[in-house]
Every structure is written in C-alpha cells, then in structure tokens.
Amino acid sequence: MQKHKYVIFVTLFFIFFLIGCENNEPTPEEKAQVRAIGDQASDVLLRKLKSRLISAVQKSGPAGAINECKLDAIKLTHEATNNSKVPVAVKRVTNKYRNPINAPDEWDKKALTFFENKEGVRDYFPEFYVQKIQQDEAIHFRYYKPLKMYQMCLKCHGNKIKEDVRVRLNELYPNDLATGYAKGDFRGAIRVDIAKEYLQ
Ligand code: HEC
Known part of the structure; x- marks a missing residue:
C-alpha cells in the first residue's frame, strides 16, 4: 500500500513538472x-507563388512548369524572409512533402496536427496558429498559415495526374508524398519564425 502511494506521488510530481515546462502559451x-x-x-509569399505558378503553367504546361517552380519556390521563400519589415524566417512545412527540405520538425508536427484535427469540421477552419517556443535561453514564436488545395493545384498534387507530369515528378522526387489530394484538402502551412526581441 505504502509503495503504491509512493508511485502515485512520483507520477503526479512528473505530470505537474511536465505541465509546468509546457506552460508556453503566447x-x-x-x-x-x-x-x-x-x-x-x-x-506576400503566397501571392508570389500563386502568380508564378499560374504563369508558368500557362506558358509551359504543368510538366514544363515543374522545373521553374522547383527553383522559384525556394528563391521566393528566401525573398519572403529577406523582404519582411521585421526579421523573420519563412518556410513551407507539410507532413506529405514532395521536397524533403519542407519536412516538419517536432514543433511543426504539432501545428500541422492542430489543423488536421479541424479538417471536416463544418463552417470553421482556423486562419492561423501561433506557438511560443523556449529553446535554451531564447524565446521565439512561430506563426502558421494553413494552405488548402485549389482545383489548379491538382494538376501536380491530385490523383489523376497526366502521364508526362507524373514521369517528371518521379524523376525529380522519387519519394514524393504530395499526391492524391482533392480540392479543399488541407495541404500544409507557411511558417513564419520570429524572435521575441522583435515584438514591441
Ligand atoms: C506545375 C505543378 C505544380 C502545381 C500546379 C502546384 N504545385 Fe505544389 N509543388 C510542385 C513541386 C514541383 C513542388 C516541390 C518543389 C518546391 O516547391 O519546393 C511543390 C511543392 C509544394 C509545397 C511545398 C511542400 C512540399 O510538398 O514539398 C506546397 C505547400 C505546395 N506545393 C502547394 C501547392 C498548392 C497549394 C498549389 C495550388 C495553388 C500547388 N502546390 C500547385 C508542383 C506543383
């Protein structure tokens, strides 16, 4: 009996300890x-990516646009980082990534799960999500903007992808996870990282 009490006490202590550490609500x-x-x-990033994508598909068709988008997406994401008035780091993250550099870390996974759990809930999908993260001595924030699938995205991310597009995607991304989507599906998020000292 005494031993049981001890185990319960230690367990509760750790639970409260962990809750205390997680107390990082913005x-x-x-x-x-x-x-x-x-x-x-x-x-800014979203507008540039979309207009770039539309003009590339119009000019070269979806298979031809893949090359341009491959280079431009990374460049535009860096630009979004450099052009912000406040110093930030911008990145795209998703669980079903095509380009492995967009794979999520532990914090990103938490944010993606937040949105995924809201999928299918009628009339309500959150517009954003914010995390406060303490790493060593530094505190920073992460803002996430959810991305949904439009009809035009399905040319390269849907489940009826044309043969020439599929071949090109297979060459460039043999481990591609980013297909099989339908219109309106949650795709991932744009992440904006901001250090605490840049808040007023
Ligand atoms: C012409 C083909 C094409 C179209 C159309 C297209 N994409 Fe992509 N998408 C790609 C390629 C190629 C990549 C990988 C290169 C990159 O952007 O990093 C990619 C990557 C992404 C990523 C980064 C995550 C990952 O999987 O690596 C997101 C997010 C994304 N696409 C969303 C969209 C959305 C939303 C639309 C519609 C507005 C769209 N895409 C339309 C080809 C396309």
Missing part, C-alpha cells in the same frame, strides 16, 4: 503581434 498581445507580422510575410 499571451493574447503576443498572439496579435505575431499574427500581424506572420500574415504580412505569408501573404
């Missing part, structure tokens, strides 16, 4: 500031 003020910066940086 305050409403922090959330609002991070959101303003994140919205701005992610919108």
Whole structure:
C-alpha cells in the first residue's frame, strides 16, 4: 500500500513538472503581434507563388512548369524572409512533402496536427496558429498559415495526374508524398519564425 502511494506521488510530481515546462502559451498581445507580422510575410509569399505558378503553367504546361517552380519556390521563400519589415524566417512545412527540405520538425508536427484535427469540421477552419517556443535561453514564436488545395493545384498534387507530369515528378522526387489530394484538402502551412526581441 505504502509503495503504491509512493508511485502515485512520483507520477503526479512528473505530470505537474511536465505541465509546468509546457506552460508556453503566447499571451493574447503576443498572439496579435505575431499574427500581424506572420500574415504580412505569408501573404506576400503566397501571392508570389500563386502568380508564378499560374504563369508558368500557362506558358509551359504543368510538366514544363515543374522545373521553374522547383527553383522559384525556394528563391521566393528566401525573398519572403529577406523582404519582411521585421526579421523573420519563412518556410513551407507539410507532413506529405514532395521536397524533403519542407519536412516538419517536432514543433511543426504539432501545428500541422492542430489543423488536421479541424479538417471536416463544418463552417470553421482556423486562419492561423501561433506557438511560443523556449529553446535554451531564447524565446521565439512561430506563426502558421494553413494552405488548402485549389482545383489548379491538382494538376501536380491530385490523383489523376497526366502521364508526362507524373514521369517528371518521379524523376525529380522519387519519394514524393504530395499526391492524391482533392480540392479543399488541407495541404500544409507557411511558417513564419520570429524572435521575441522583435515584438514591441
Ligand atoms: C506545375 C505543378 C505544380 C502545381 C500546379 C502546384 N504545385 Fe505544389 N509543388 C510542385 C513541386 C514541383 C513542388 C516541390 C518543389 C518546391 O516547391 O519546393 C511543390 C511543392 C509544394 C509545397 C511545398 C511542400 C512540399 O510538398 O514539398 C506546397 C505547400 C505546395 N506545393 C502547394 C501547392 C498548392 C497549394 C498549389 C495550388 C495553388 C500547388 N502546390 C500547385 C508542383 C506543383
């Protein structure tokens, strides 16, 4: 009996200890500031990626556009990082990645799960998600903007991909996870990383 009590005590101690460590909820003020910066940086990237994609598909067809998009997506993501008024780091993350550099880390996975759990909930899909992260002595925030699939995305990410597009994708991305989507599916997120010292 005594031993049982001891085990329960130790278990509860660890649970509270872990909860204490996880106590990293951003305050409403922090959330609002991070959101303003994140919205701005992610919108710029999103607009550029979309218009680049549309003109490349119109000019070269989806198979030809793959080459251009491959180079441009990385370049535009770096530009979004460099052009923001506040210093940020912008990245795209998804569980079903085509390009392995867009694979999620542990924090990203938590954010992606947050959105995935909201899929299929009628009339409500969150517009953003914010995390506060303490690493060693430094605190930083991560803003996530969810991405959904449009009809035009399915040319290269859907389940009826044309033969020439499929061949090209197989050559470039033999371990591609980013197909089989339908219109409206949650695809991943644009992540904007901001250090705490850049909040006012
Ligand atoms: C012409 C083909 C093509 C079309 C159309 C297309 N994509 Fe992609 N997509 C790619 C390729 C190639 C990559 C991998 C290169 C990269 O962007 O890093 C990619 C990568 C991505 C990524 C980065 C994550 C990963 O899997 O590596 C996201 C997010 C994404 N696409 C979303 C979209 C959305 C949303 C649309 C529609 C607005 C779209 N794509 C339309 C070809 C396409």
